[in-house]
Amino acid sequence: MTEFHAPVDDILQSLNLAGRDLPGWDGETAAEIVGHFASFAEGVLAPLDEIGDRQGCRLENGRVRMPDGFGDGFRQLAEGGWQGLRVPEEFDGMGLDAMIAAAVSEIFSGANHSLQMVTNLVPGAVEVLLHFGSDEQKARYIPALAGGELLATMALTEPGAGSDLSAIRTRAVQDGGGWRIEGEKIFISGGDQDMSAGILHLVLARSGPADSGVRGLSLFLCPSDLDGARNAVTVTRIEEKMGLHASPTCQLAFDGAQADLIGEEGGGLKAMFTLMNHARIDVALQGVAHAARAADLARRYAAERVQGRGADGQPVTIDQHPDVARMIAECDRIARAGRHLCHLTQAAIERGDARDFVDFMTPICKYACTEGGIRAADLAIQVLGGYGYLQEYRAEQNWRDARICSIYEGANGIHARMTATRGLSLNGGAGARAFAAFLRESDAAMVDAAAAWEAEAARLAALSDPLPEAHAFMEMTSDLALRASAARLAAG
Numbered sequence: 001m002t003e004f005h006a007p008v009d010d011i012l013q014s015l016n017l018a019g020r021d022l023p024g025w026d027g028e029t030a031a032e033i034v035g036h037f038a039s040f041a042e043g044v045l046a047p048l049d050e051i052g053d054r055q056g057c058r059l060e061n062g063r064v065r066m067p068d069g070f071g072d073g074f075r076q077l078a079e080g081g082w083q084g085l086r087v088p089e090e091f092d093g094m095g096l097d098a099m100i101a102a103a104v105s106e107i108f109s110g111a112n113h114s115l116q117m118v119t120n121l122v123p124g125a126v127e128v129l130l131h132f133g134s135d136e137q138k139a140r141y142i143p144a145l146a147g148g149e150l151l152a153t154m155a156l157t158e159p160g161a162g163s164d165l166s167a168i169r170t171r172a173v174q175d176g177g178g179w180r181i182e183g184e185k186i187f188i189s190g191g192d193q194d195m196s197a198g199i200l201h202l203v204l205a206r207s208g209p210a211d212s213g214v215r216g217l218s219l220f221l222c223p224s225d226l227d228g229a230r231n232a233v234t235v236t237r238i239e240e241k242m243g244l245h246a247s248p249t250c251q252l253a254f255d256g257a258q259a260d261l262i263g264e265e266g267g268g269l270k271a272m273f274t275l276m277n278h279a280r281i282d283v284a285l286q287g288v289a290h291a292a293r294a295a296d297l298a299r300r301y302a303a304e305r306v307q308g309r310g311a312d313g314q315p316v317t318i319d320q321h322p323d324v325a326r327m328i329a330e331c332d333r334i335a336r337a338g339r340h341l342c343h344l345t346q347a348a349i350e351r352g353d354a355r356d357f358v359d360f361m362t363p364i365c366k367y368a369c370t371e372g373g374i375r376a377a378d379l380a381i382q383v384l385g386g387y388g389y390l391q392e393y394r395a396e397q398n399w400r401d402a403r404i405c406s407i408y409e410g411a412n413g414i415h416a417r418m419t420a421t422r423g424l425s426l427n428g429g430a431g432a433r434a435f436a437a438f439l440r441e442s443d444a445a446m447v448d449a450a451a452a453w454e455a456e457a458a459r460l461a462a463l464s465d466p467l468p469e470a471h472a473f474m475e476m477t478s479d480l481a482l483r484a485s486a487a488r489l490a491a492g
């Protein structure tokens, strides 16, 4: 009962609806690839998830050791070409679209969130290289990332710089034709591992003066290895944490590490946002994956557990009790509506004609789906009763692994803050207008709710300090976004 079942039919239904207007959308190819990956995830990746949770990662002689079987699982993943799913064919990838990649990523997270964390910064790193890299950088790194010889990290956070990246102190200094990085990064997912031959660290560091704020930040490519020798990047510790035990969260020391500037000097945050925007939808889909897993665990358990009696006095399974049915239905609603919201946003990114909508919607996806994933994981524990609190059915692992999603990739409080301030004023309020239209056009029953939301948005925009109301506004916004996407899904 604890096995992972990829929600393939639900994913394809949502994907086909969201993707049908995209030029060249091919539902058959999507079904084939998603089905193929689902079998691989169920057979290879998911069985590693429990081992990973129990064993965790170890730091031995300065190197991270992954749990048993992870190296082989990753080898199969790379040999299957999955690391290069979205990478253009000219760089040895499969050249598939982001919609299919979103489906694959959700299934991966549901099967094994920890491993997904370590491997799935690659698509974002490739996007950064494609946008900002020189021809030489693209040729050197993209095929190696697509083939699995390299994995990538996103190295932003420091002890004094979490939500506030303007406080970054890691320094980058010019050294002949190249750069050297000096400083400390913390909480770096996959900062080291023993699955890929090397790691490409994407490091945000200060190339300008100490007081230069975000304008003094540049983005650097810092490989773990330089022609056979180790670069000066060392793991000083891995964190003990409540979940994602098989995802090594590393403290890294950069001790004059050789690095290559990518993009313009001082343009680090802009380049990093390319990676982070990709990662935000991906984290939203992690929330969806946890909600879908919660729904599946709860539904299967409740269909077999006999407690209480029905109206006819006969013993019944607990899914016959309205309160249990309510909880399962809520897990399901969160998963389906959240998934469709992400797919609709991803489709808008692919069309490239709705920038304001995408900018407004991306943090909403992140907030709604990650809060939803935690809520659903919590409900599944309740459905399983005492067994939910035990390790046996792993509903508790689902909750522990889901919990990080509302913290990383911008803590949800930061997304609420940004939506209530910059989000509402962005491009003269165009993002907010696009969101209201999205609500209105979802369903006739949403017209009044859309008008109420617009009135609330206008009231907030007029406040001298909207921050005390940012959370309530984000709750209202994400709730309506989920209702609208559920209505669109139901309408077909």
Ligand SMILES: Cc1cc2nc3c(=O)[nH]c(=O)nc-3n(C[C@H](O)[C@H](O)[C@H](O)COP(=O)(O)OP(=O)(O)OC[C@H]3O[C@@H](n4cnc5c(N)ncnc54)[C@H](O)[C@@H]3O)c2cc1C
Pocket (backbone or CB within 6 Å): 153, 154, 155, 156, 157, 161, 162, 163, 164, 186, 187, 188, 189, 190, 241, 244, 249, 404, 407, 408, 409, 410, 411, 412, 413, 414, 417
């Ligand atoms: C398992 C794990 C993996 C991670 N992986 C990576 C990684 O790969 N790369 C990387 O660079 N980082 C990574 N991180 C770091 C993560 O992105 C940060 O933890 C996150 O950005 C929050 O920063 P912080 O922990 O310093 O919290 P803080 O910034 O101290 O925030 C604490 C609380 O205060 C609130 N807060 C802070 N400032 C404001 C404000 N201005 N307005 C309103 N509220 C505010 C936040 O919303 C939050 O609730 C990871 C963290 C974990 C735990």
